[in-house]
Structures are given as structure tokens and as C-alpha cells.
Amino acid sequence: MTEPFPRLSLDAxxxxxxxxxxxxxxxIAMADTVAAVPAYAHIPPEILAEEILPAVVQVCAGFVKSFIAEGSLDPAEVEAIVEYATRRAEEMIPFETLASALFSGTRRIWRIVAASARPEDTADLAAFGDQLIEYIELLSTAMTQTYVDVQETxxxxxxxxxxRLAAALLCGDDVGDLPSNAGIILHERYRVLALSTTARPSTTADAVETVLTRRRVRDxxxxxxxxxxxxxxxxxxxxxxxxLLxxxxxxxxxxxxxxxxxxxxxxLFAGESEPAVIAALPKAAVxxxxxxxxxxxxxxxPGLYRIDDMLLEYQVTRPGTARDRISRKLDPVREQPHLLEALHSHIRHGLDRKSAADELHIHPNTFSYxxxxxxxxxxxxxxxxxxSRLLAASLTISQAFPGH
Structure with a gap:
């Protein structure tokens, strides 16, 4: 039986x-990994710099600490590995890519250390390699378990x-066995929270955009x-x-x-409905x-809005003959932006013409004209x-439906 290598200390x-x-x-190890593992080229640069590089540094530091802890991983190291593997699993990075990255980086680190070794370091270099393999075994085991757990979850x-259950509820479709398949017991009522970001989704099937979108969904x-x-x-x-809350x-x-x-x-703009029973969810979502x-x-x-926050605005912008007729009240001044600007300021400031004129940087008499x-x-x-109320309603419709 081969004798184990003596463990190195920090003093070696x-x-x-x-x-x-x-x-x-x-x-250096991360750069080599990105070059050697094609899938890593699709990871956004900010994720490489803000998440993956710090993780690699922490792994290296954890390996150094293992010289004191005799090869074991402390809880902080385990937490960091779990977080790293969780993120990659959420982004649907294939596990073989994750493993390739780990071993590619390890190989590069080994080559750097070996290149710095001196003739008198032969025994220590062999012991270093043995401990490095032991540490990577612990890392890969933790990463594998995490990845499997996250993928299943x-x-x-x-x-x-x-x-599928969420989509069915919002369409008013029969949900059948979906609740039991999803492990969900439906509640009697839900509040609908409709979310809309100002960022536009990419129109191309870009790998970087795909990674970022998956992260946004999970976050x-x-x-x-x-x-x-x-x-x-x-x-x-x-x-x-x-x-559905x-x-x-x-x-x-x-x-x-x-x-x-x-x-x-x-x-982020969010609209929140009143609590709605299952049958009323499609209407509440709309x-x-x-x-x-x-x-x-x-x-x-940006922020959270409920219908009570804009009852009048919501009602006057509903389709119908009245909306169309109210909207047309501004037709005579649509091509005169200085008049529309004055009207906007008047509505905002009510009877305070001086404040309205100051906002437009014009004389109060000019504003009155x-x-x-x-x-x-x-x-x-x-x-x-x-x-004033009628023109305010017409302005609201114009803002909600430009060109109406």
C-alpha cells in the first residue's frame, strides 16, 4: 500500500x-477557463467580474486555509460553493460545463505552482498536488449535490x-390535475400583481441575453x-x-x-388588483x-399602482364614444405645442398661474394669453x-394614447 504524502503547512x-x-x-485561471470552455464565453462580463472571479479567489483562499484545517471545508466555503453552483444551475449552464471549468482552472493553478517550484521542492510539490486533488474532490462533490438539488427544484x-397552472388560471382554463402535479393547494382568492419593466427584451436569441433573462425570472x-x-x-x-399572491x-x-x-x-411598473376568486382572475389580471x-x-x-390611485384617469381612457369625443376636444391646438404646454402647466398648478408661468419661464401675462x-x-x-376638468380628461387620453 502506498504511503500517504505528509501534509504541507503554510510555512512550506x-x-x-x-x-x-x-x-x-x-x-489567470479564470481567463484560461473562459478560453478553454466555450459555454463560458456566453456569460456576461459583469457576471464574470462580479461573481465568478470572486468565487475563484475564494476557492483559492479556501485551499490555502485547508493547509490549516487538514483538507476540510469550513461552512463559509461550503456556502460560497453552494451559491456559485446555484447561480450556474439557475442560468441552465450544463453541469459538464461547470465541471470542465473547475478542472480547467485547477489544471492552470497546478501548472503555475509547478512552474514556480525549485529542485528542493520536489517532495513538497508532490504533497501539494495530493492536497489539491483532495480539495477539488470536496468542491466537486458539494457542487454536484447542489446542482442536482437546484435542477430538481x-x-x-x-x-x-x-x-402551466399560472397560465391556466389567468386564461380561465380548466386546471385539471395541475394543482396536485405542482404540489399546490389553490387558495380561494389571489391578488394579481402585473409587472412591466422599462427595459426591452432582446429580439435576438443571444446567449448572454438568455442567461440574464433566466436570472431576472429567478430573482x-x-x-x-x-x-x-x-x-x-x-x-x-x-x-x-x-x-399571483x-x-x-x-x-x-x-x-x-x-x-x-x-x-x-x-x-418597474406594477399594477395590483383587489383580491379575486379563481373565476375572476383573468379579469383581475387584465x-x-x-x-x-x-x-x-x-x-x-415607476412603482406600485392600484386602480384607486387613478380612478378618473382609468375611467376616461376606457374605449367608447365618450372617450373619442373628449379626445377630439384638443384637436384645434394639437399642432401648437406652446399652448398644450401651457394647458398642462395650468392643470398641474390649478389656480396658481404665477407658479405655472414660472415653471414655463414665461411672464404671467404671456401665460394668461x-x-x-x-x-x-x-x-x-x-x-x-x-x-378645466374636460380639458384635463382630454390631455389624459392624449397621454395614454398618443396620436389618438
Whole structure:
């Protein structure tokens, strides 16, 4: 039986030469991995720099610490490995790619260390290689288990059934066995949260865009489930979609929307419905999406909106003869932007003409003249309460439906 190599300590010269170069070696190993593993070329540069490089540095540092801990992984190292493997699994990076990256980087590190060895380091180099293999075995075992667990959790039959269940509920279709297949007990009521980001999805099947989109989907679902404390049914595709929240309204939904927006690093408009029974979910989803879209069209800031936040605006923008006739009230001034600008400012500032004029950087008399021209051309006096309301409604329709 072959005798085991004696374990090295941090004092070994070959280890001491390694320590000052940990970050440099990690950067070289990562660059070699990206070049050697084609799938890694599709990972966005920001993920390489902000996630993968720090993980490689931590792995290198963990290996150095293993000289003290006799080859074991401490909890912090295990947590870092689990997080790294979880992210790659969520991005649907094939496991063979993950394994290739690990061993490609390890091979590069071994070659760097071997190249720095001196004749008197022969025994230490052999022991170093033995400990490196032992450490990589621990890493690969932890990564494999994590990857299998995440794949089953995210992409297993139950999760596919949940996506199909959400789509069926929002379409009003018969859900059949989908709830049991998804491991879900349907609630009596759900609040619909319709999400829409300002970023436009890519129109090409770009590998980098695919990775980022998968991450956006998982980040949104993760924070929603942390908020709801139960599995959340969703159709969110990374840019738009719906969350079904099986909880009663509270004051924290805006925190959920803010949290998702921060994770996505994107502006987010959200429309929230009142709690709806299963049969009413399709209608609630349409209403929630319309509220979010209307807030965006009217130039409101990103955030959470409910129909009570814009009752008048929502009603006057519904299709119908009245909407069309109200919209046409502004036809005589549509080609005169200075008059429309004055009318907008008048509506915002009410009777405070000085503030309205100051906003436009014009004299109050000039502002008053422009309002009189609006009255002359449209036949509606913005200085009268009834006229002001009618013109405000027409402006709202124009903002919601440009060119209407």
C-alpha cells in the first residue's frame, strides 16, 4: 500500500510563494477557463467580474486555509460553493460545463505552482498536488449535490406544472390535475400583481441575453416567495408578466415591488388588483396590467399602482364614444405645442398661474394669453372648473394614447 504524502503547512516555501499571488493566479485561471470552455464565453462580463472571479479567489483562499484545517471545508466555503453552483444551475449552464471549468482552472493553478517550484521542492510539490486533488474532490462533490438539488427544484416537473397552472388560471382554463402535479393547494382568492419593466427584451436569441433573462425570472420569483412565504405562481418572463399572491392586501406590497426592481436593476411598473376568486382572475389580471400600463403612459414614476390611485384617469381612457369625443376636444391646438404646454402647466398648478408661468419661464401675462388662445380655439375655457376638468380628461387620453 502506498504511503500517504505528509501534509504541507503554510510555512512550506512552495505555499509561501503562492500566497502573494492568489488574486493574480485566480485571474489567470479564470481567463484560461473562459478560453478553454466555450459555454463560458456566453456569460456576461459583469457576471464574470462580479461573481465568478470572486468565487475563484475564494476557492483559492479556501485551499490555502485547508493547509490549516487538514483538507476540510469550513461552512463559509461550503456556502460560497453552494451559491456559485446555484447561480450556474439557475442560468441552465450544463453541469459538464461547470465541471470542465473547475478542472480547467485547477489544471492552470497546478501548472503555475509547478512552474514556480525549485529542485528542493520536489517532495513538497508532490504533497501539494495530493492536497489539491483532495480539495477539488470536496468542491466537486458539494457542487454536484447542489446542482442536482437546484435542477430538481427549479426545472423539475412540479415547477413546470406551476408555470402551466399560472397560465391556466389567468386564461380561465380548466386546471385539471395541475394543482396536485405542482404540489399546490389553490387558495380561494389571489391578488394579481402585473409587472412591466422599462427595459426591452432582446429580439435576438443571444446567449448572454438568455442567461440574464433566466436570472431576472429567478430573482423575481425568489423575492416574491420570500415575501409571500409560500410558492408563488407566476408568468413573469424577465420583462413582464404576473405574480399571483395568495395573501391579503397590506402596506408591504410596495416593498416587494421595490425589492424586485432593485434585484433586476430596472425601473418597474406594477399594477395590483383587489383580491379575486379563481373565476375572476383573468379579469383581475387584465385590470392590473392596464393600471400599470396607464401609469407608465401618463408619465408617472415607476412603482406600485392600484386602480384607486387613478380612478378618473382609468375611467376616461376606457374605449367608447365618450372617450373619442373628449379626445377630439384638443384637436384645434394639437399642432401648437406652446399652448398644450401651457394647458398642462395650468392643470398641474390649478389656480396658481404665477407658479405655472414660472415653471414655463414665461411672464404671467404671456401665460394668461396662451390660456385665452386655448379657450378661443377649442371653445372650452380652462379657467372655468367644468372646462378645466374636460380639458384635463382630454390631455389624459392624449397621454395614454398618443396620436389618438
Amino acid at each position: 516555501p512552495i505555499v509561501q510563494r503562492l500566497l502573494p499571488r492568489l488574486t493574480e493566479i485566480a485571474e 427549479i426545472f423539475g416537473p412540479a415547477n413546470e406544472a406551476r408555470r 423575481a420569483q425568489r423575492i416574491a416567495e420570500n415575501y409571500a412565504r409560500v410558492p408563488v405562481l407566476t408568468t413573469f418572463d424577465g420583462h413582464s408578466g404576473v405574480l 395568495p395573501i391579503e392586501p397590506d402596506d408591504e406590497t410596495d416593498l416587494l415591488v421595490d425589492g424586485i426592481a432593485k434585484l433586476l436593476n430596472d425601473n 385590470e392590473a396590467a392596464e393600471v400599470a400600463a396607464l401609469a407608465r403612459q401618463l408619465g408617472r414614476p 396662451r390660456l385665452r388662445r386655448v379657450a378661443e380655439l377649442t371653445g372650452i375655457d380652462p379657467a372655468e372648473p367644468a372646462g
